[in-house]
Each structure stands twice: as structure tokens, then as C-alpha cells.
Amino acid sequence: MPPTHALDLPEILALVGSFIPIWEIGHPNVRVHTKLHYKPAPLCRCLRVSKFWYQILLPILWYGYWTDNKTMVDLIPSEAIAPHCHLLKTLRMYEYDIPLIKPMLLRGCTNLVEIDIQINIKRRKSQRSDEPVGLPEQQLLRSNPLLKTLRWTGDYNSSPILEAEGFVGLKCLETLHLQSWSCEDGQLARTLKVVSATLKRLKIGYMAGVRPEDFSLAPAVLQEGRNDLHSKETGLYYAKEYLDGVGLRLDRLEWLSWSGGRTSVESFIELIKCCPNLKSLELSHSKAGSLEGLAKGLRLHCPFLESLEIPYCLQSPSLETFLRRCSTTGLRILHITSRVPEEDFISAILHHASTLEDLSLEWYMNNMDGLTFLPLLAGCTKLKRFALHSSFKYFAKTQNPLVAFKEEKWRCRGLQELNLKFGFIESHHTIKKEKEQKLKRMMFEAGWEMVPLSCRNDHFQLTHLPKVFALLDFQELKELQRLVLHGVPFRRIGHRSL
Template sequence: LWSKALLPILWRGYWFDSMKGVPGEIIRRHGYFFMTLHLSEWARHNHDIPLFNCTSLIDFTILLRDDKRDTEREAEGGRGGRSDIIDVRNQQGVDTLQAKRLLRSNPHLKALSGRRFGGKGKALDFEDFIALSGLERLTLSNWNSSGGQLGDVLRIVAGSLKEIRLDYIDGVLPEQLSASATSTSTQEKYCAGKGTELGYRDAGLVLARLELLEVGEIGLSGEIDEFLLEFVKRCPRLKAFRTFSLFRSFDVDRLAACLREYCPDIESLELHGVLKSHQVETLVRHCSQNQPQLQKLRIAIHNLTDGQGLVPAILQHATALEDLWIYSTHSEQAGGSHFLEILVGCARLTRFAYLTDGQLDLDFLEAMQQERWGCRGTLRELEFREGYIDFPRRQTDAEKQEVKRLLSEMGWEEVLEDIKDEGEGGGDNDDSQKNAATLRKVLELVQCQQLEALKALIVGVQTFRRGRLIAFAPVSRDTLQELECHLGFTHNVRRQTDPEMQARNGLLMEMGGWAEGNVEAGLEENLLQYNLALEALEVLQTQELNELQSLNLGRMDLRCV
């Protein structure tokens, strides 16, 4: 009885990265429990899709193979016996026809990510989306919409869609967001029966619930300005705008005006395409109706000091800004005072990151110590990274020892310090001394600013955290009812044996009567994560937390029984 009750919890999803070793027979037996199915883009062999007899999926991520046989088999109605189960182990992605069948068998999807691997983008199929009128998150990459298919798909999900991510979409034109560009009999029949209710026949498509718009590389034949502007106009509740495709010739004045007029709730702006400082200034200064409004700002520029107006534009949002990420293609040796001005003025920042292709100058870090930061009581994550585009080199043994010594002196420790180095070269003594000096200067900066709330410090490719807490404050142990511990990400070690699983479950019961509540699928393979969880339970036992009812350890929920 308990086994039947727990199966839907234990098998609520399949993630290729962590469950690729699960035998096919097990997938076939439990696949109908799956609510999440992630067939990773990093798959190095094909998936036997007919094994996944899912009909209750809520979240579906799939990488599709650009297979020449798709067209041939479509003409044959998808027939072909065993050829439907592709067994080509050296290709990436899933067979398109099999993916279509699976998609159309799951009409209750809330999240869909469809990416194609290799080749030119295949045309989107309107009929694949007809039943998905409740879809909330959609990601499309490497597709063709020259026949207006993207607009047709958007009309189906217009009433429910909250997030959309588009990348490598060919053939998109602004007019495709107005009247339907295609006129197949299937679409006409669908729109006639359902379009009036949801407004699909309307010349003005409105994505009434959309909160996130992300646009990557899109083949627009010079129409990128007009397409983006037209899209933004149709998102009255847009909160986050993220793009990787803006160019220096882009009309930022019109984009800022559109965001301000049509998206009054905008609170997050991410511009990952490198722009001139004055272009970023225009967007930051004029994108919102109210000042301050932006809570999250991520920008890529050549140099913060190129324009005199960017810092004041950022400071217009000082009392709202919580997340600031700045990437510069050039070093900011003389720009420390500008960054200092931002950090002094932005009193609510919880995360600040500065990344540069140049070098992180010690004078730059010294300049940032000259005044007390306004965010010193709220900042939880601080990141400095130099040589951002270059692949990091491997640390020398001497450098590693110097880093450990510095961290020990200042109460910090490196996260995942034993992870295997994959950088190139070992550097020389000058490099080692320079990196150690940079780390020391950053740690001094943290101490000087008294960043007591800081939890994570990232310098280059290294992540540091304050030393582990070895005991909990006894003042809370009589009232504490819920506790959450982040154990960090760990790679799967091997699949647990049945005796190991039985021993683990027995130990949970021995240690105060704990049982698993919500366990992320695939976690049973991760012995290291469970060992960390059990160590945490042993510490908790010593604290006599009598009222504790709920304990979250990484991806595992435990409840007191």
C-alpha cells in the first residue's frame, strides 16, 4: 500500500542528466507517473521515446534532431515499424515525429522547451500547440517562422503565457504579430471555434499575462527593431525584458519609449549584447514610468566611464535596485570611483557583479574602499571576474596553498575546492602572486565594508563562503518549526543498492522519526547528498529541536512522523 502511495512521488519526473542510467523497462513501467520530462540537450545518444508513455506532463524539455528521415516518414504517415525507434547512438537529439506524438499526448503542459540541434530551423507546426491553451512558459530555439507560425502559436497561448524565450528563429516579421499569416483549413476551423473567446482573430495580438520576454539571436532580415518593438507593445504586464541580440545600430530610444508606455510594471532589464554607454543610459533612464522602478539590471558595455550619464541613470533606481551585474569589455582602472558611487547610493543591493575582459586592477579595488557602501547591510553575493571571455588557467600548487592560507586568516572557505581543474597551463610565480594579491585585496574590501550579510564571494572562477556554522543558536530551539539547509550541488556518484536504501530509510526513522516527504526524482542515485543530509540530522539531534516539523536539506524534504 505504501509503495503504491509513494510511487507518484518518487517517479514524478525524469531528468536525463541524472537518470540516464535508469533501465528502459523501469521507464516504461513508471513513465505514466512523470509530470516532468527533461531530455537534455547534452545527450550523447538518442532517447527511445516510445518508452515514455507520459500523459500527465506539466514540464517538458526536449532537444530535437534535425533528421532527414523526418520528411520521408511524414509522407508515409509515420509508419515504418522498428524504424520509429531510432537507435543511432552517435547523434544528438530526439526524433521529431516521436516528439510530436509525445507532445500531443500531454495537453496540460505548463512549461515547454523545444530546441533543435543542427541544420536549418524546421518550420513550427501550429497543430502541435492546439491543445496547449494553458501553457505558461515557452522556449523555442532554432525554428523557422517564415509562414507566420510564431504568431499563430502565440495566439493559442496568449491567454496563459507568462514567460517566452526565443532564439535562432528565422523568418520572423513584425506583421506576423497582428493578423494570422497562414490560412490552413485546420487553423481556420480552430480559430472559428475558439478564437473569438480568446481573441485570436483580433488583429492586435495581446499577451495579457506575459511577464518575461527573452530574445536571443533572431534572423529578421533587418527587421529586429520593428519586431521587438511590436512584441513589447503587446505585453501590458511585462516585468522582465532580456535580450542577447541588440546591436549598436539598434534604436534604443524607441525601445525605451515602448517599455515606458506599454509596460508600466517593468522591473528587470537585462542587456547582454554589448552596447555603447549612452545607449544603455537611454534605456535605463527612460524605460520606466516611475523612478525608481528597476529592481534588476544587467548590462554589457565597453567601458562604464565612456559616458558621463550612465551612473546617474543607474542611481535613479537606487532605492529599488537589488541585483546589479555589469560586464565591461575593457578594464576600469580609473573607474573605481564610479562603481563606488553606485554601491554607496544603492542601499538595497543584495547582489553585485563586475566582470571584465581586462584585468582587475588593485587600484580599482582600493578606490572602492574609500567610502562606506550603502548596501553593506543587505549585500549577500559579491562577484569580481577578470578575463571573462578567456578560459581560466589551472592554479599552481603554491597558489592554492596561498589562497587557503588567506581564507583561513579571514574566516572564509572555498566551495567545491576539490573539483577537478580543467584550465590550461599552470601559470608562473608572478601570476600566482598577482592572483593572491587580488584575492587578499577583495577580502580586505569585504572586511573594510563590514559586509556582514555576505554569504557568497566569487573571485574569478572560485566561489567562497564564510566558515560553516558548527552550532545553532539555542535561543530558537524550543520554537523552531521549520529549517532549511542548502547542501550545495553535487554530482551523482552511483545508483544506490537496495540494502543501502533500506539502511538509509531505517536510519531516518531511528533519528527522531523522520521520513521523506518530497524527493526530487533522481536524488536516490546521489549518495553524497544523502550522506550530507544524515550528517546534518546528527547535528540537529544534539540541539534537541523538539518543535521542528519540517526540514529541507538541499533537494530533499523531510517531515517529522
């Protein structure tokens, strides 16, 4: 008999069930870390409707288990997890949790697609565990060959040795984050070679013992007891050219993040030589030294680079030169944090004016002048998103960007999102409710509304909105659909999809 109701179809019921909330925001305030509370009761009630609903919705309830969220661990006893381990798709374990719950996880978790684990050697020794560091985690990896995302953090105090053999068998791994490991004898390069056939995203954190020559001389890693050549179907073994000692190649890698630590710039340059199809690069190392060699390496070996992100103040005398020379065709996305917006720095950004579509700038010095950034808004004609953040909250009248940005018309007529964070915090208590209602009416008349269900900073006030809307009215940005002020999102009235 054909189904008489949409919810009788497994696909429809699973889709509807995925929208049933099982997490509740505990503190919706952007000033503090938003804490999620595990609230499975609504979904559990749906499980009792029928056997059919139980079968379809149970995998949604057991999609992930996160030990970093204390409420989830407290609500679910260990003995309740074991029968449902095979349903888990994501697993996050931090520090002391691994030795406590590993037996049931090692037995039952075989369908994970995402693992996030962290080792704490000191705490593990205090529990008198005689197992080698990383052994239970390696067993977990071997039990989940379909894993797509792995974030594996070693011990911050005493970096354990990274062993490439533990990654053999991960034939679907696309995202890999490694942090706080010792990589003597080329272990990092050997590890990357194991997963090179599928890897798309790679983040390298604090790593010790990495040498430049590791990436050109990386030996192959074979499964123990096998001498077979590489199988394209399984990805477990290597072709003859790997056995002959040809260096590492990450042909599918598109995103790379490097935060340095003990890894030298020279080693990182050798790594990017193995990434011919790299599109996005993130540099999180605060003291990278000279970057001219890195820029040359990117130009020669990464011709498709289009996105650069520098989330922390990068202390390098050659940063401006690096910005000019890092890409052969021009950057499409640039997110950068710096101390002083000097003229040479703005000029280096304008080197990519013909291609930039997404530009995000953050400054930490107090002498920021809004006029400094006008050349960017005049020269980058293809911009679709522009973000300007500053830790300095107050400006002289001539320096305030809200005033300076009205000095001339912007040429980025296709701008769709404007994100500003400066001078929007009031030092006094909240304004009177009557004035706030007046400002909200003014906002509505200007064609804007606050995005529903968004978090609002308690210190953010609406008193600067008249200047903001005056600026938008002057610039006549007809394509602008999204406005973010100090983390508070607004949208044009009538555009509900944003």
C-alpha cells in the first residue's frame, strides 16, 4: 500500500527529524563563549511514535558524541553508549576522556566520518595506563576506514611521536589537522604520503623535528606484511614510483594552514612545492621571518592560489613584498590582520585590486584613519564583501571611518556585504527605551531589520545607526543585502533568505 502521508516516506521523515533541535543555547551573548546544552527530549518523544519513526530517527539522535560538552557526558551513561556506537558519525574526545570511554568506542565505532581527539600524557600517566601514546587512537582510526575529517592534537608539553603507520587504511580522508607532534625521521611527510590520494584540506600546527628535505625524500609507507603495489580502488598501497622514493605530491590539496611553531619557513616552502593545485593559504605564524622565499615558492608551484588569510599580526619585514608577489593571477579573497595601516601596506593590497572580491582587514593600533582605506574602496571594483575591524573604539571626527567614507563615492558598486566593528560600543548604560524604539523605526524606514534569532552584544547600541544609514544612502549601494555592525547582523527588508 503506498504511503498516504509525507512523513510515511523515510526520506521526508529523516529530513524533518534533522530539524528537531537537540541542542539549546545556554548563553546567547557574543561577549562570552556560547554554551550549548544537550536537550534530546523532543527527539526522544518522536522516537516513541512508532517503530518506523524509531528506526529512522534513532541515527539522528546518535549522530555525534562530544565529550568536550559536559552536559552530554553527564546525561548519557557509558553503558548506554555501547549499543549505539555503530550509529555515531562524529566523535570528539579531549584529554581525560579517552582512557575512560575507549573500550566501548573501540568495539563499536566503525562508521565515523569525523574524529576530533586530544592527548594528555601527564593525565594518562596519572591513571597508570601502560599503553603507548596514541595506541588507542590508532585502533580507532583503523576501525573507521571511511573517515573524512581527523583533528588530532598531541600533548602540548611533551610532543609525542607521530607515526605514519597509524594512518594506513584511511582511504577517504579529506581534512586533516595535526598539532603538537614530534616528526623525527620525516614522519610528517610519510603521514601525508599515506593520505595524499584523497586529502583536500590540511592544517599544520606546532610540529617538532620537521626538516625541509623530508618532503622531497619521503619514503613510502606500506601496510605491514605486504609488498603489493598501489591499488586505486583501496588506496592502501603505493605505486612503483612511490616505492622508488619519489617525493610527496598532494595533487588534491586545495586548502593549507600553517601556524609554525618549530617548523621553519624553509620546511613550509618545501611542503607547498608538493601542492600544485593549492587555492587557499592561511598563515597563523606570528614570527615567520622573511617571506620572500615563500612568495616565490607560491608563484612557481601554486599557480591557482586565490585566497590568503593572515588571522594574527604577522611580524615580518617583507610582508608587503609577500602580498605583492604571492599570486601570479591575483588574489580573490584576502583576510589580514596587522598593526598599522601604512601606505605601503594599502598599496600592496591594491596590487590585487582587479581580482579582489572579499576583503577583510583588522587593525590593532590606535592611529587608524578612515581616509587610509578609501583607496581600497575606490580601487577594488569587484568587491562583494568588505570587512573593517579595529580594537580602537573611538576616533577623532576626521578619522572616524563613518565620516571619512563619505569623502568620495566607492567604485565597488556590486558590494553585497559590509561588516564594520569599531566605535559601536557605548561607555554608558543602555539608552532609554523610547530612543531605541525611535532608532528602530528609523532603521525600518531605511529598509533594514535586525536578523531574527541573532545574538546581540549587550554593550552594542543603536546610536550610531543614523551615521551608518547616512553613509549607505550617500554611497547608493543597491546590491548591498547584509550589514554587520559589531557582530550584530542586519538585512534588507524583504530578503528573507539571508
